[in-house]
Amino acid sequence: MARTIKLNSGYEMPTIGLGTWQAAPGEVERAVAEAVDAGYRHFDCAMLYGNEREIGAALRAKMDEGAVRREDLFITSKLWNTFHRPEVVEATCRRSLEALQLDYLDLYLVHWPVAFKEGEEPWPRDAQGRIHTTYIEPASTWRAMERLPALGLARSVGVSNFNSQQLARLCDAAQLPPAVNQVECHPYLTQRALRAACRARGVTVVAYSPLGAPNAVRPATTEAALGAPAVLHDHRIKELAAKYAKSPAQIILRYLVQSGMAAIPKSTNPTRIRENLDIYDFELAPAELQFIDSFNCGVRAYPLLEVQHDVNYPFHIE
Numbered sequence: 001m002a003r004t005i006k007l008n009s010g011y012e013m014p015t016i017g018l019g020t021w022q023a024a025p026g027e028v029e030r031a032v033a034e035a036v037d038a039g040y041r042h043f044d045c046a047m048l049y050g051n052e053r054e055i056g057a058a059l060r061a062k063m064d065e066g067a068v069r070r071e072d073l074f075i076t077s078k079l080w081n082t083f084h085r086p087e088v089v090e091a092t093c094r095r096s097l098e099a100l101q102l103d104y105l106d107l108y109l110v111h112w113p114v115a116f117k118e119g120e121e122p123w124p125r126d127a128q129g130r131i132h133t134t135y136i137e138p139a140s141t142w143r144a145m146e147r148l149p150a151l152g153l154a155r156s157v158g159v160s161n162f163n164s165q166q167l168a169r170l171c172d173a174a175q176l177p178p179a180v181n182q183v184e185c186h187p188y189l190t191q192r193a194l195r196a197a198c199r200a201r202g203v204t205v206v207a208y209s210p211l212g213a214p215n216a217v218r219p220a221t222t223e224a225a226l227g228a229p230a231v232l233h234d235h236r237i238k239e240l241a242a243k244y245a246k247s248p249a250q251i252i253l254r255y256l257v258q259s260g261m262a263a264i265p266k267s268t269n270p271t272r273i274r275e276n277l278d279i280y281d282f283e284l285a286p287a288e289l290q291f292i293d294s295f296n297c298g299v300r301a302y303p304l305l306e307v308q309h310d311v312n313y314p315f316h317i318e
Ligand SMILES: NC(=O)C1=CN([C@@H]2O[C@H](COP(=O)(O)OP(=O)(O)OC[C@H]3O[C@@H](n4cnc5c(N)ncnc54)[C@H](OP(=O)(O)O)[C@@H]3O)[C@@H](O)[C@H]2O)C=CC1
Pocket: 018, 019, 020, 021, 022, 044, 045, 111, 160, 161, 182, 183, 207, 208, 209, 210, 211, 212, 213, 214, 215, 232, 247, 249, 250, 264, 265, 266, 267, 268, 269, 272, 273, 275, 276, 302
């Protein structure tokens, strides 16, 4: 099975990438170096994660040592919600490039369809203590995103956390369709309707929190209420893992990739970094993909309930 997926922009994206959120400065450098040595070429970054400078330094060191060439890497970054005004999109992209020590990104994403009050505070609050959102039409932010490939700043542009209606509206207004919609996806949130909507528009789905974010602090409305265990401990996943002599994480990642998605598991642990890339030597049967699809129970690790008052909050529909 191919280790890359072709985007509608014509570029190839490796189907497994390293997630870098909550990979703390100090440990993320080692994780990135380890990942490059293990064969990772795709790195998922964001201004919000506060570690692009360290990731950039680690990648630069690996390039200087001759372990990898820039053209073999696929680096994603994301436009944070406080920088949706079209006039600041290019400058914000340049800030991530500078931090990452890169001339261009392979993929630049609108992180959320919701705009926050502009400024350096990533989670601004209003007088009532709610997240201070503002209305900026996603299509107007997108027009600024569309200019980045021509400027040589990003090879592909895309979105994240867009629901199927938001994606359709954006595609209808776009000159350049988004290459990617990066959304939470794993066996407990299989996103079948959204995946079909993306497929119909030629948009590749990148699965974030692909292992169900076992470290997430979950709202009381999710697993506890549903009685579901963390997906990595699901006995049906464990049975498939035993059958294929693979780990539960490998079964889940293989399911996502075989279903046509890319996945970006985060790890800073050398053993797990290697484990998560080692999914290309076995194949799940079509019936097993359908079986895993049936585990869906709508458990979302990151519902971002703090912004559900905003008109562009995405998770009211799939
Ligand atoms: N666009 C968006 O809005 C969002 C994007 N993301 C992106 O997606 C990435 C991944 O999502 P994330 O929420 O981190 O969740 P993941 O599902 O990737 O889970 C990460 C957790 O699983 C552990 N882990 C990693 N590999 C294994 C394994 N093989 N077996 C058991 N446990 C394992 C990690 O611990 P350890 O490090 O110790 O191995 C970490 O605690 C993020 O890092 C970020 O890049 C995430 C959320 C939102």
